[in-house]
Amino acid sequence: IKKATGIFMTGGNQLRLSSVIGGTKLGAAVLDAHGRGVVVAGTSAGASAVATHMMAFGSSGATPKHRMAHVSVGLGLLVNVVVDQHFEQRTRLGRLLAVVAQSPSLIGLGLDEDTAAVIDANDILDVIGRGSVTIVDGSDVITDAFQTTGHKPMMVSNARLHSLPSGYRFDLRARRVLPLDDSKRERIAQLAQGRIARMVRQAAAEGRDDRALERRRARHEDQKASE
Amino acid sequence: IKKATGIFMTGGNQLRLSSVIGGTKLGAAVLDAHGRGVVVAGTSAGASAVATHMMAFGSSGATPKHRMAHVSVGLGLLVNVVVDQHFEQRTRLGRLLAVVAQSPSLIGLGLDEDTAAVIDANDILDVIGRGSVTIVDGSDVITDAFQTTGHKPMMVSNARLHSLPSGYRFDLRARRVLPLDDSKRERIAQLAQGRIARMVRQAAAEGRDDRALERRRARHEDQKASE
Numbered sequence: 001i002k003k004a005t006g007i008f009m010t011g012g013n014q015l016r017l018s019s020v021i022g023g024t025k026l027g028a029a030v031l032d033a034h035g036r037g038v039v040v041a042g043t044s045a046g047a048s049a050v051a052t053h054m055m056a057f058g059s060s061g062a063t064p065k066h067r068m069a070h071v072s073v074g075l076g077l078l079v080n081v082v083v084d085q086h087f088e089q090r091t092r093l094g095r096l097l098a099v100v101a102q103s104p105s106l107i108g109l110g111l112d113e114d115t116a117a118v119i120d121a122n123d124i125l126d127v128i129g130r131g132s133v134t135i136v137d138g139s140d141v142i143t144d145a146f147q148t149t150g151h152k153p154m155m156v157s158n159a160r161l162h163s164l165p166s167g168y169r170f171d172l173r174a175r176r177v178l179p180l181d182d183s184k185r186e187r188i189a190q191l192a193q194g195r196i197a198r199m200v201r202q203a204a205a206e207g208r209d210d211r212a213l214e215r216r217r218a219r220h221e222d223q224k225a226s227e
Numbered sequence: 228i229k230k231a232t233g234i235f236m237t238g239g240n241q242l243r244l245s246s247v248i249g250g251t252k253l254g255a256a257v258l259d260a261h262g263r264g265v266v267v268a269g270t271s272a273g274a275s276a277v278a279t280h281m282m283a284f285g286s287s288g289a290t291p292k293h294r295m296a297h298v299s300v301g302l303g304l305l306v307n308v309v310v311d312q313h314f315e316q317r318t319r320l321g322r323l324l325a326v327v328a329q330s331p332s333l334i335g336l337g338l339d340e341d342t343a344a345v346i347d348a349n350d351i352l353d354v355i356g357r358g359s360v361t362i363v364d365g366s367d368v369i370t371d372a373f374q375t376t377g378h379k380p381m382m383v384s385n386a387r388l389h390s391l392p393s394g395y396r397f398d399l400r401a402r403r404v405l406p407l408d409d410s411k412r413e414r415i416a417q418l419a420q421g422r423i424a425r426m427v428r429q430a431a432a433e434g435r436d437d438r439a440l441e442r443r444r445a446r447h448e449d450q451k452a453s454e
Contacts, residue, residue: 061315062289062314062315062318062319062320062361063314063315063339063358063359063361063390064359064390087289087290088288088289088290088321091289091318092289093289093320094315097388097390112290112380131290131380132290132291132380132382134289134290142404144407152392153339153358153359153390153392154390154392155390155391155392155395155404156388156389156390157389157390157391157403157404158387158388158389158403158404159387159388159389159390160385160386160387160388161324161383161385161386161387161388162383162384162385162386163290163291163324163380163381163382163383163384163386164382164384165379165380165381165382168382176384176385177369177382177384177385180371
């Protein structure tokens with residue numbers, strides 16, 4: 001990790017990622033690498049795990065309800081966001097709204113499948129891919145999240161919602177969408193796709209050993225449990 | 228209809244409702260009745276049809292996309308809203324966001340199943356029932372809805388989202404949630420439940436004739452097509 005110029009975390013089970021790596025020398029090395037400018041990327045569970053407050057697991061649905069989302073400690077690369085994935089495909093707006101209503105300092109990021117949020121050192125988020133990134137800003141939220149009980153729906157009023165397809169950028173500090181910049185957009189998309197393709201090829205090459213099937217099976221069990 | 232003190236429209240196919248009733252003497256009579264203070268209620272397709280701009284049909288999903296929602300002329304009882312139903316159960320946020328982004332003068336109302344929005348003469352909306360009413364306010368929306376093509380995701384930024392469970396009220400003119408009023412809440416819920424129960428019993432009694440099964444079959448076909 002000390003020599004890596006890019007780190008990519010695969011999917012599976014973010015609680016496994018955070019509980020195996022979090023707080024270890026490996027976790028610290030990933031954090032250090034990120035601090036010195038190494039690109040850290042992840043898909044599915046690997047995307048959720050980058051946040052300080054990690055969406056660990058929860059239930060589906062568009063309406064926010066009490067006890068819908070469970071948050072735990074992530075790897076700490078992004079301190080001001082909570083990341084959810086398979087967002088449109090598994091209908092996870094409800095649980096993202098629930099977390100942001102309870103913790104308005106966090107910006108909720110919901111990533112559709114085949115879609116990425118590229119966040120640079122200035123906290124500018126760039127969307128690339130086939131779907132959209134949903135951003136939930138709870139700055140002005142009025143809620144009864146603190147007094148809802150059981151699994152009842154909670155009141156969330158005044159949440160600001162942004163749904164941004166490929167090419168759009170969002171300033172996570174100012175919490176607003178930025179004007180479209182076509183030239184920059186294509187350059188970033190090309191750069192990112194090239195880098196990710198290289199990383200995936202490399203990971204695939206390294207993964208060709210006897211235990212690949214065994215690992216795949218174990219991963220599948222994990223996924224069903226809590227991805 | 229001229230002597231009715233309450234009108235209840237069942238579910239099925241809102242395009243059938245609007246194309247059979249809209250623009251006829253029956254449609255005008257319903258509108259007149261509403262004007263003189265008669266309570267007009269509807270479930271499913273019957274709820275969508277009350278608006279001037281009616282959500283006719285569309286596709287599911289949480290992310291707004293071009294060509295996702297089709298709007299047509301409704302019965303005209305509510306001029307400033309567009310109503311969608313089975314909201315959480317069929318994941319219809321995307322199409323509601325798409326309509327509101329294209330027409331920010333409309334307030335989007337998404338009704339979960341077993342949940343009602345009771346709107347009084349002052350445009351105060353009261354939520355009763357098991358789920359929530361989702362309200363989308365596009366007053367400050369920034370969008371590229373006018374230039375998206377095909378079935379691609381559209382950019383919608385700064386949509387205000389409210390998710391209100393039973394007991395909460397929303398001022399549709401001021402576009403803001405109102406403080407909780409427990410005494411009023413219970414009174415309205417009791418009144419509404421009593422009235423609706425009576426109407427349903429009456430409708431059930433009147434419906435006991437030879438052609439009930441035939442009608443139910445026809446309705447089922449309609450539902451699959453476009454409810």
